[in-house]
Amino acid sequence: MAKKNLNEMSFLDHLEELRWLLVRSTIAVLILATVAFLISDYIFDVIIFGPTNANFVTYRFFCELSSQLGYSDLICVKEMPFIIQNTNMEGQINVLIWSCITAGFILAFPFILWEVWKFISPALYESEKKHAKIFIFSSSMLFFMGVLFGYYIIVPMSVNFFATFTISSVVKNQFSIDSYIGMVKTSVIACGLFFELPIIIYFLTKVGLVTPEFLRKYWKYAVIIILVVAAIVTPPDVVSQIIVTIPMLIIYEASILISKIVVKNQNKQNG
Template sequence: MAKKNLNEMSFLDHLEELRWLLVRSTVAILILAAVTFFISDYIFDVIIFGPTDPNFITYRALCNLSQNLGFADTICVTEMAFIIQNTNMEGQVNVLIWTCITAGFILGFPFVLWEIWKFISPALYETEKKHAKLFVITSSLLFFTGVLFGYFVIVPMSMNFFATFTISDVVINQFSVDSYIGMVKTSVIACGLFFELPIIIYFLTKLGLVTPEFLRTYWKYAVVVILIVAAIVTPPDVVSQIIVTIPMLLIYEASILISKIVVKNQKKVNG
């Protein structure tokens, strides 16, 4: 049966399209999750538990930066004073399953984006439909950049902070494996999605829900939120907070610029 045009599709037709989008995306993620199962040893030992090693690349880079700026060894990491343990009978099995699913989602994100594009493309102009590859590539690059930022910046800094924070010498840090991995997964996925902000702003501006003036008006509030987040996830030193804050501010500024371009193009089209 031929695919209906946008004007011919009812509300139920749209729901059916959305349902199949979710089905295809879920199947793709599960297939990739099954693939990652065969390299789960590498994923856990090298990637996930990598930031628990004081010789992790981020810690060495921060230490070198600290020394070059004349702060001596103030932000050098020499040890991780905590242990990771499993306290549930089925804990490690659950962690393995959900970690593979998370890895499948991250690897399958470009495919999910392609499915989303096919779902929204009927509402776009013909000239905009030609930008499908650009949309998928740009969005994927932003997502993977955010994931890397979360893994190499947010995770190590958060881990260093929580590992060294203590309310009393009586308390020993012994983190559960699901708590630790939950922190890693939340950090990388949240950063990946945050880096999608310019794409989100692009579509919100086209729908008339956001304007450059709105984003600029609330810029100071965005700065405050970003600074609060940076203060929470980083150790109490200026260098670490700046490293986290600057990329997030650049993403917000890029979103404002994109919104301006969209509004400018819409004015040209409308005469």
């Protein structure tokens, strides 16, 4: 049966399209989760638990940066005084399953975007439908950049801070595997989705829910929120907070620019 046009589709038709979007996306995630399971040793030993090693690339960079800035060893990580332990009978198997699913979601993200594009494309102009490849590529790149930012910046800073923080020498840091894996997943996925902000702002501007004036008006509040987030996820030193804050501010400014471009193009079309 031929696919119906947007004007011909009922509410139930839209729900049916959405259902198949979710089904195909879930299948893609599960397939890539299976691939992740086959290389789970590498994923855990090298990737997930990489930031627990004082020789991790980010820590070496901080040591070099600390030396270059004349901070001595202020932000140089030389040891990780903690252990990761499993305290639940089914803890490790649960971590294995959900970590593989998370990896599958990250790897399947471009396909999920393609499915989302097919779902919303009937509501777009013909000229806008031609930009499908640009949308998929730019959105995927932003997401993966966010994931890498979360993994190489946010996660190591968080691990370093919580590993070295103690209220007394009597208390030893022994983190549960659920706590550690949860922190890694949350940091990586949250950063990946935050880097999608320009794309989200693009569509919100298209439908008239956001304007460049609105984003600029509340710029100060956005800066405060970003600074608070940076202060929470980084150790209590200025250099680390700056490293996290600058990319987030750039993303927000890029969102304002994109919103301006969308409004300008809309004015030309209505011109």
